[in-house]
């Protein structure tokens with residue numbers, strides 16, 4: 001039995017993905033804060049909605065999907081009810097396995113995961129790290145849970161905040177770029193719907209080429225950039241406005257914010 005504690009955006013996305021991957025609703029349970037949310041999840045997925053304490057007592061795998069700021073309260077609530085041998089998977093940004101371990105009974109295996117919203121379309125990037133009591137079998141269980149909804153990569157926990165900044169938040173940066181490009185289309189007099197279609201298809205085409213060609217992104221960009229042509233005129237402006245430096249600083253800021261989150 002897998003329990004998702006705090007089934008909000010990420011928790012629901014994982015729940016739906018696990019069901020798409022073939023698990024039965026009877027193998028899953030979820031917890032929520034608001035009753036209406038529970039009713040909606042029960043109706044949408046047919047899963048049982050239980051209390052955090054019931055989930056902790058019953059499920060063999062507990063997936064903690066509340067916001068980092070709510071993690072301490074949730075752990076204090078479930079700690080007396082988590083029997084040994086349970087696997088605890090934490091999905092929260094910034095929360096270390098040490099933070100979880102010190103609030104749970106000694107020896108509980110904890111795996112830290114950073115996934116992202118493309119879980120919803122089975123294209124997530126999930127990076128996982130073991131806590132001090134998690135072994136190969138626990139990492140395998142986490143991989144089993146996450147691989148049907150995307151790629152899974154093992155990394156040392158020291159890189160988790162960087163992964164959060166890169167791939168956890170990553171989809172937001174691409175959406176932001178798409179928004180800005182559509183605005184540029186509007187500036188140039190393009191109807192919004194047409195601009196959006198062009199930008200989305202260019203993004204999908206570029207993403208599929210990146211994933212499937214095996215070519216380095218620099219080579220793919222160079223192939224678009226004709227001598228004396230249009231693309232280099234745009235690239236010159238991007239360089240002039242320090243877009244690359246802005247990306248480096250933005251992702252570093254996201255990493256630093258992740259480091260602060262466990263502190264509240």
Ligand SMILES: NC(=O)C1=CN([C@@H]2O[C@H](COP(=O)(O)OP(=O)(O)OC[C@H]3O[C@@H](n4cnc5c(N)ncnc54)[C@H](O)[C@@H]3O)[C@@H](O)[C@H]2O)C=CC1
Pocket residue numbers: 005006007008009010011031032033034052065066067068070073074091092093094114115116117168169
């Ligand atoms: N949104 C994103 O793109 C990503 C989020 N994350 C992480 O996933 C976690 C969840 O994020 P979201 O799904 O975006 O947040 P969310 O706010 O949509 O979901 C959290 C849910 O937990 C519920 N909750 C809070 N305390 C509770 C408690 N004590 N018992 C039961 N339910 C409780 C809330 O009512 C809410 O529905 C966060 O820790 C975040 O850092 C990770 C990767 C990407």
Ligand SMILES: O=C(O)[C@@H]1CCC=N1
Pocket residue numbers: 093164168169
């Ligand atoms: O913005 C956040 O804090 C969460 C973590 C990664 C993506 N969203």
